[in-house]
Amino acid sequence: xxxxxPWEKVLVNGDKFPQSVHGQIACVDxxxxxxxxxxxxxxxxxxxxxxxxxxxxxxxxxPDVTAVFSDSLHATQQGYWTVLxxxxxxxxxxxxxxxxxxxxxxxxxxCGDCHVSQPASVGGGLLxxxxxxxxxxxxxxxxxxxxxxxxxxxxxxxxxxPGDVHFRExxxxxxxxxxxxxLHGQPANCDACHTDSETAAxxxxxxxxxxxxxxxxxxxxxxxxxxxxxxxEQHQVHGADLSCQVCHSITYTSCDGCHVxxxxxxxxxxxETQATYLTFLIGRNPxxxxxxxxxxxxxxxxxxxxxxxxxxxxNLLPNFDALPTWVYATPHNIQLKTPQTETCNACHGxxxxxxxxxxxxxxxxxxxxxxxxxTIPEPIPEP
Amino acid sequence: MTxxxxxxxxxxxxxxxxxxxxxxxxxxxxxxxxxxxxVEMTPAPKPLPTETLVEAEPDDCRACHTDKQQLIDTAKPxxxxxxxxxxxxx
Numbered sequence: 001x002x003x004x005x006p007w008e009k010v011l012v013n014g015d016k017f018p019q020s021v022h023g024q025i026a027c028v029d030x031x032x033x034x035x036x037x038x039x040x041x042x043x044x045x046x047x048x049x050x051x052x053x054x055x056x057x058x059x060x061x062x063p064d065v066t067a068v069f070s071d072s073l074h075a076t077q078q079g080y081w082t083v084l085x086x087x088x089x090x091x092x093x094x095x096x097x098x099x100x101x102x103x104x105x106x107x108x109x110x111c112g113d114c115h116v117s118q119p120a121s122v123g124g125g126l127l128x129x130x131x132x133x134x135x136x137x138x139x140x141x142x143x144x145x146x147x148x149x150x151x152x153x154x155x156x157x158x159x160x161x162p163g164d165v166h167f168r169e170x171x172x173x174x175x176x177x178x179x180x181x182x183l184h185g186q187p188a189n190c191d192a193c194h195t196d197s198e199t200a201a202x203x204x205x206x207x208x209x210x211x212x213x214x215x216x217x218x219x220x221x222x223x224x225x226x227x228x229x230x231x232x233e234q235h236q237v238h239g240a241d242l243s244c245q246v247c248h249s250i251t252y253t254s255c256d257g258c259h260v261x262x263x264x265x266x267x268x269x270x271x272e273t274q275a276t277y278l279t280f281l282i283g284r285n286p287x288x289x290x291x292x293x294x295x296x297x298x299x300x301x302x303x304x305x306x307x308x309x310x311x312x313x314x315n316l317l318p319n320f321d322a323l324p325t326w327v328y329a330t331p332h333n334i335q336l337k338t339p340q341t342e343t344c345n346a347c348h349g350x351x352x353x354x355x356x357x358x359x360x361x362x363x364x365x366x367x368x369x370x371x372x373x374x375t376i377p378e379p380i381p382e383p
Numbered sequence: 384m385t386x387x388x389x390x391x392x393x394x395x396x397x398x399x400x401x402x403x404x405x406x407x408x409x410x411x412x413x414x415x416x417x418x419x420x421x422v423e424m425t426p427a428p429k430p431l432p433t434e435t436l437v438e439a440e441p442d443d444c445r446a447c448h449t450d451k452q453q454l455i456d457t458a459k460p461x462x463x464x465x466x467x468x469x470x471x472x473x
Contacts, residue, residue: 007454014449027444035443039457042443130448148472255472263468273471 004118004125013129022132030057049120051111058111065184066111071205072185074109079208083304087317099312102269103260107145114141114183121145138173148276149253149300153333158278161251164333177216210328214291218244234341243285243294245330246347247340251278252331258303261311273303282347283355283371287328299355299371300329306363321367326355349379 017023028034033046050057054075059066073079084096106121113119114136117126122144127133136142143151154174156163166172175183185206206212224230226240234247257274283299285292306320340346340353347353354373357365365372447453 006458007451010448011451011454012445012448014445017449018445027442027448031444033444035441037443037446039447042447253472258471266468268468270468271471271473272469273473276472 003123009117009123009125011126011129013131017130020131022130049110049112049117049124051113051116054111068185069111070185072183073206073209074183075185076205077104077108078206080104082207083323086322087304087319089318092313092316092318095312095316096309099260099309099316102262103271109145119145135173135175138175142174150332153252153331156333158251158253161278161333162335165335179216182215210287210292212291234344240293241295243292243297243330245298245334246282246294246296248334248336248338249280249298249331250333250335250338251280252298252300252329252333253277254279254301255303256301257305257308259305259308259311274305280353281326281355281359282353282373283326283368284373285328286324286370292328296373298329298331299324299326300331301326324368324371325364326360326368326371343382344380345382348377351376 030050031047033042033044036042054066054069055063069075080100084100085093088096109119115132115134116130117124118140127137127140139151139155143155152158153161154164154167156168162168166176170176219226222230225232225235225244228236238247253276255273255276258271259274260269260271262269279301281299282296285294285297288294302325304325306317309316354376355368355371356374356376357372360368360372447457
């Protein structure tokens, strides 16, 4: 959407906001500053975004949420650190922290970034006259950040590729699957059993997006699929050896070689992604576990390179090969019918669909040993 | 004399008992007596509280931030935004 004018970013709805629950709270109680008709005086000590400290602001009334939110991926961005620390070495962490602060930390999200304003990383500005949105508007919050891959796939922005059936047919938004519990750092509604916030806060924090319980999961709504009661032979044949997306997603985005630096001209941080392209490739599941038992999953190339951070120093990722560059993916472009569902041999014997060694850059072969498929499934004789 | 007196008293007692036995007890039970002292002890209903009209304190924050024109007038001139030097998708 078009960027907001400066006044538009801070215009409060004078009719509705005072009538709302949050409108009963004095402005200075959250934003500090002081009452004065003079703008500069009023803004001395102003806290424009009070929820940068969730416990001291929103947590006064919503302590159950803020107690666990501080450990959520939206708050910690721990997913980045999990891969950075795995590929790096302890002696490089200080430099990488500087890099992270310059290029990655702006993606941190707190309460106000979804419920009051657009995320700061896309320019900020009140969503709806300072009214608090219990369910954040999808395209102004979720896909404003998660736009280049998930948003474009889900909304059908790639030419010739339909959007996700859940959006096209069901008009479902992100929160219809990704509940507030999950987005607040309580995957799978942990507090349904762990009812007090103290216990919920003691649960292990997620260290990447696919950590722990798989949630959301397709089977929550499509239960008949997993119980073999939907009459689809392929669901019974394949059981849990394929993730749902192997058959029901279509071409999605992969990226190569993001490099970051500080501009000599402006002094601003910037990045450059070497390539972005559409792929559909099935690989071995690098995260196979009880929650994600699949043998095969779609894999997406992430824009990491061994030289991604070389602006900050040489060889900052000495353990680059410790993680694949083709990663477990859950493309958000689900369709009932896809090229893979047409016949058994749409996949069986079709080498083009599988991540074989010849499709991996020679410098990344070692990193991707856990996902590369060495033997393409044999074709199946069709009647 | 004593015998006649005894007979008279016995007849009188019998008459009284017979009268009591025929008394109609199906009527409404009389209400307990309410003593004046008890009535006075019942607290009289207090008058309903009426809204206290407190003059709202002037709220400079809201006065400004709900006034589009004032926000436009007092906005700091925007610094020219440098075009992002990033290339490709993030």
